[in-house]
Amino acid sequence: MKKLTLLAILFTFAFSSYAQEKKWTLQECVQYALENNISIKQSQLDVEATEADKLLAIGNFLPTISATGGVSENTGLSFNPVTNNAQTTTFLSATGRINVGYTLFDGLRNVRESQRAELSKLASQYRLDKMKDDISLAVANSYLQVLLNKANLEVAKAQxxxxxxxxxxxxxxxDAGTLPRGDLLEIQATNAGEKQRIAEAENAVTISLISLAQLLLIEDYANFDVADEGYNIVGDDIIEKPVQEVINAAEENRNEVKIAIKNVELAEKDLQIARGSYYPTLSAFFGYDTRYTDATTFSTQVDPNNPVVTEEIGVVEETGQTVIGQFPNTVTREIGADPFFDQLYQNDGISYGLQLNIPILNGFATRANVKRNKINLLRTEFQLEQAKLDLESNVYQAYVDAKGALKAYEAAIAALESQELAYDYAKDRYDVGLTNAFDFSQSKLRFDNATIEVNRTKYNYIFKLKVLELYFGVPATELKF
Incomplete structure (x- = not known):
């Protein structure tokens, strides 16, 4: 028992240490966001909801079947449901009916509804894909911000x-009397300023990590960290492609245009469905019903023991002779109710036929609905054109931004190389006493700023490249860093 307890404690400690040491890669962050983001989950529910719409559209092609039944007890003067005769008594009755209906023609509205359900599902899927791209890009941007802040912190600490x-x-x-005390004070002031910048850089890293954790819906901020190695500039060959090629690829692959196209197709289906109300509706029906009652009935029959009775029916006026006639001698007998199942067979009946409904005038409701859907179709066509224009503008802007970010990065590298040479020269001069501490600290500050600028332009360029790759059609989960 003690061994098991010890093993459990060791396992818990090892798992806790792993959780604290784990550093998330960008791919892990993106995948986690795609699986847990609330907005994505809501879009997934929208896709599932379209399945219900599709099921409903398929159900319109099936016949409708319904069954009804009822049991009642009547007291007093009531109509017998079997004989339809009025009688004063108390009896129990039951009725049952099965109805089957099928629409043979309804202006092709059922067909259009089925097609619309399929289009709606595709549109919801495109919206989900767009949501995933947006979330992935937001995670990448937040992740790169963490890397930038970490790189700046390392620069501050190294310097x-x-x-x-x-x-x-x-x-x-x-102490040896070679340099004045003012140089020492200048260097110490520089150290104090650098300590402040280190504290600010550490705070920036913490804040950016918390922002990324919140984006991922991770609550353990204290143990959350990211891997800060191996993120270099890759995939920069896309920037060498002609901008029109990137725009054409975006129009084929981006979900913004796909969603707008599906919206136009949905509006066209809605218009066709609305126009279907102009046509007549032909439906077939079939019904089966039966009934039961425990009420007794009365039957009039000839008395077998005395089948004939003789009665006077008149007198002859001239002779005064009586006219006698014979009549059947009938007796009325009470008959009990037939058994339940026997009555179900005896009292059943069926009905079937066709029903034609021709629309003539319904207060211009159909005409108004058709007009409304025509306007909606025009609106979606305008939205499609606007989506294409916006996409072209965004792609062109992203292309120019990536080009500009590359130039800024190259300029920052060149500036860093120059500042590094100037810093080394100033350091050598300071070491031999040819320059004072102030001039040296200024050269060092310019070198530090140049290093930070290289980090900033590098990660900005990486982000701009990823945006351009998304427009070119690279899936968010396949972006390379």
Whole structure:
């Protein structure tokens, strides 16, 4: 028992350590967001809802079947449901009916509804795909912001290490009387400013990590961290393609245009469905019904023991002779109700036929509905044209942004190389006492800023490239970093 307890404690500790040491990659963050984001889940429910619409459209092609039944007890003067005779008594009765109906023609509205349900499902799927692309891009942007802040923090720490070394060296030279104390104070002031920038950089890293965790719906902010290695500039060959090629690919692959196209097709189906109300509706029906009652009935029959009775029927006026006639001697007998199942067979009946409904005038409701759907069709066509224009503008803007980001990155690298040479030169001069601490600190600050600018332009360029790849048709889950 003690061994099992010890193993459980060790397992729990190992799992907790793993959770704390785990660093999320960008692909893991994107995949987690796609599986857990609330907006994506809502879009998935929209897709599932279209399945219900499709099921309903298919059901319109099936016949309608309904069954009804009822049981009642009557007291007093009532009509016997079997004989339809009025009688004063108390009796129990039951009725049952099965109805079957089938629409033979309804202006092809059932066909249009089925086609519309399929289009609606595709439109919902495109909206879901667009939502996934938007979420993936937002996660990538937030992730790259974390990497940028981490890179800036590393630069600040590395440069502060150099400053601390300079403080130690300058302090020794001041004690030896080689340098004035003002140089030491200048370096110490530089160190204080760098400590402040390190604190700000650490705060920026923490805030960006929290923002990314909130985007992923992760509540354990304290243990959340990302992998900050291996993210380089890849896929930059797309920027060498002609912009029109990228625009054409976007029009074929982007969900914005696909959604607008499906909306136009849906509007066309709605117009066809509305026009179907102008046509007559032909339907067939079949019904089967039966009934039962426990009421007794009365039957008049000839008395077998005395089948004939003789009665006077008149007198002859001239002779006064009586006229006698013979009549059947009938007796009335009460007959009990037949058994339940026997009555079901004896009292059943069927009905069937066709029903034609011809619309003549319904207050212009059909005409108004058709007109409304015509307007909606025109509106969706305008929206499609606008979606294409917006997409072309966005792609062109993304293309120009990526080009500009590349130039900014290349310029930042060139500036860093120049500042690095200037910093090395200033450091060498400061080490031999040819320049003062202020000039050296200024050269070091420019070098630090150039390094931070390279980091900023690098991750900005990576993000702009990924945006361009999405427009070109690369799925969000297949983006390379």
């Amino acid at each position: 502060n290490e150099v400053t601390l070394q300079q403080i130690e060296r300058t302090n020794n030279l001041v």
